[in-house]
Amino acid sequence: MIFFILVQTDFDYIIIGAGAAGLMLADAFGSDPYFKDKTVLLIDKDAKKTNDRTWCFWEKSAGDFDKIISKSWNQIQFEGENYKANHEIAPYTYKMLRGLDFYSNYLNRIQTYENITFSQALVTGMVDHKSHVEVTTENGNFRAAQVFNSIFDYKSLYQQTKYPVLQQHFVGWFIKSDKPVFNPEMATFMDFSIPQKGNTRFMYVLPFSETEGLVEYTLFSADTLPEEEYENAIKIYIHEKLNCVQYEITEKERGNIPMTCYNFSAMNSASILHIGVAGGWAKPSTGYTFMSTNRKTKELVIFLKKNKPLSSFSHKDRYWYYDLLLLDILFKDNSKGRHIFESLFKGSSPQLIFKFLDEGTNIREDLHIISSCPKSYFIKALFNRLF
């Protein structure tokens, strides 16, 4: 791989963005012998040298990222207003991957692939000429037969009103306390015992040891908050819930993930495919994206071998409708989230919930999940969608 020295202007594929989706796809293009004669340009404005996010996902047994996982948990806690439970999640494990470990590992691997060139440059535009796509960057223009674009912009989501747009927005503090305050064996998946203020608000806690952990204030709502509101909520939680007075903030992270059933595939063409969050690969009802990106990348590789137009890659299934109903409910009355998630965790095991969120349940299991949620909300939302 050649870093930053571009000698070619024509490529088979251009991947825009070396984040989760771009790196997974580039790695597939480099490691699968089918693509060894395909030239690939991977472009990112960033050198990917900062630890800008912490990914977590659940998985049964061993997985593709195990070598770079920094922590995993076999138990999770859920807390609602009137319900609290600790769950063993076997055969699942909840795994954590630091963004920087992923970027370094994947960029190092990609560097060994001769068919892939990485360029650090800001992409400023893209024109679909049908015969090829031209990508404009601050380092010049590049042409490719097909482009995979992971630049996400909320603009297209707000230009329509058919599908509500919520955001999963959060601020997290990595803290180090002077005395033991965490149980390192159990991740707090959702703690809704905090004031809801008319929204769906919860705490997410990843304990690394008895004295170190990530405490994240998260909302599923339409609008973001002023910075100090997230920070004050974290401070109160650390003091009142974790009983921790003396601590040091070692790092901070913030994030914003779209939660919408918007038809992202409308932005694709025969030669351009949007991938990752930009392609609608974030689960609309939860924001979990990392493992769905891993799965979609594998599906995409199989699809590309069939030489079909990229616009025929996406499809809708029944999970899309389930997500749509939940988002309709939360968009109309954002305070209902706590009741819905509390009912869900009271009535279904986390194993079944994970399977459902992975979109791997059968109809009988779907009905179990649906019946554990407040039915009147969903029937009303379905009625509103239909009529």
Ligand SMILES: Cc1cc2nc3c(=O)[nH]c(=O)nc-3n(C[C@H](O)[C@H](O)[C@H](O)COP(=O)(O)OP(=O)(O)OC[C@H]3O[C@@H](n4cnc5c(N)ncnc54)[C@H](O)[C@@H]3O)c2cc1C
């Ligand atoms: C802080 C945070 C924590 C998250 N935690 C989880 C989690 O625990 N589990 C989970 O499943 N999901 C999580 N997500 C959601 C999702 O997995 C991530 O957002 C993931 O990084 C999405 O991958 P992506 O490739 O779509 O986008 P990104 O990883 O954001 O990659 C997009 C890339 O495009 C580049 N780029 C953007 N604009 C340009 C431009 N004009 N020119 C060139 N390059 C450009 C960016 O530099 C970036 O590298 C989290 C997201 C955030 C922000």
